[in-house]
Amino acid sequence: WEHVGSTDAGESPVRPEYDKWRALMLEATSQKKKWKSRPCVHDRHLRFSACEDLSRTLLGEAKYHEPDNRVAFGLSESSAKSQFVDWGDLKWAPEGYMALKAAVAKMFESEVASLCSTENGSRDLLGVKLRLGWEKWGRSGLRHCVYPAEGTCSSHTDYGVVTLQLSNGPGLEVFAHGSWQVLEEPPEGGALLFAGDMLERLTNGQIKALPHRVHVQKESMEASDGGRGTRQSHIIFLQPDSDTWVAPLKPYLLNNGNDLAPIRYGDWHQMKVRLAFDGW
Ligand SMILES: O=C(O)CCC(=O)C(=O)O
Numbered sequence: 001w002e003h004v005g006s007t008d009a010g011e012s013p014v015r016p017e018y019d020k021w022r023a024l025m026l027e028a029t030s031q032k033k034k035w036k037s038r039p040c041v042h043d044r045h046l047r048f049s050a051c052e053d054l055s056r057t058l059l060g061e062a063k064y065h066e067p068d069n070r071v072a073f074g075l076s077e078s079s080a081k082s083q084f085v086d087w088g089d090l091k092w093a094p095e096g097y098m099a100l101k102a103a104v105a106k107m108f109e110s111e112v113a114s115l116c117s118t119e120n121g122s123r124d125l126l127g128v129k130l131r132l133g134w135e136k137w138g139r140s141g142l143r144h145c146v147y148p149a150e151g152t153c154s155s156h157t158d159y160g161v162v163t164l165q166l167s168n169g170p171g172l173e174v175f176a177h178g179s180w181q182v183l184e185e186p187p188e189g190g191a192l193l194f195a196g197d198m199l200e201r202l203t204n205g206q207i208k209a210l211p212h213r214v215h216v217q218k219e220s221m222e223a224s225d226g227g228r229g230t231r232q233s234h235i236i237f238l239q240p241d242s243d244t245w246v247a248p249l250k251p252y253l254l255n256n257g258n259d260l261a262p263i264r265y266g267d268w269h270q271m272k273v274r275l276a277f278d279g280w
């Protein structure tokens with residue numbers, strides 16, 4: 001676990017606005033008229049969904065669509081950045097996202113800088129864009145989830161490069177060293193950073209995207225959210241621009257015909273989203 005500051009080291013640790021998100025969840029589910037009358041909701045800049053099925057991103061579209069038992073808010077980079085969105089009294093949502101995303105991008109870029117120093121070729125390649133400081137991480141986004149007791153999120157890997165996860169209660173399980181493991185909760189102000197599909201591609205399969213899932217035990221709910229019966233998680237997905245091509249970085253290439261093929265991030269993203277939401 002590492003502490004994450006929203007800007008430079010030394011600042012106070014980030015804590016998601018759990019109370020505000022919880023109030024918003026109650027509005028979206030029981031004051032639907034008020035929720036839908038918000039311009040940012042009407043124009044789909046702040047989304048609310050209850051029908052995602054992440055298991056289909058692993059098992060494919062033949063699987064019967066059975067949504068996970070949770071609700072989630074979604075906010076994309078382009079909406080958070082746009083000058084033209086009327087957020088009303090919800091400005092804290094895009095502002096919180098932008099600060100945290102900037103911190104994750106900075107952390108990731110400094111970690112991989114030395115691995116990208118010899119990247120050359122097309123200026124659409126992630127390695128080249130990172131070397132030149134040109135990657136904007138334009139498909140990044142925020143997901144804020146609220147789980148009931150016995151809430152679930154089925155097993156999957158995240159689409160992007162890395163994911164930063166903060167939560168206010170236990171329930172996250174990861175597949176590591178050949179078995180599912182229940183993660184210890186981070187200390188106050190701590191967060192979890194893990195690999196997604198694009199880090200697996202950048203490293204030519206050496207760093208595997210982390211399979212993970214959520215199962216909220218009934219008993220653990222007393223501890224979460226001050227005993228109010230919801231587990232919340234706050235997740236930043238660091239995802240490249242749509243037109244960025246992701247290929248193994250030079251230090252990971254084998255040049256024996258087994259190197260992973262480059263893919264355009266927008267195509268990958270579209271494919272995973274379609275599987276998770278198709279028909280709903
Ligand atoms: O709620 C969590 O802790 C994880 C959720 C998750 O993995 C996701 O939404 O991609």
Ligand SMILES: [Fe+2]
Nearest residue numbers: 156157158212
């Ligand atoms: Fe995930």
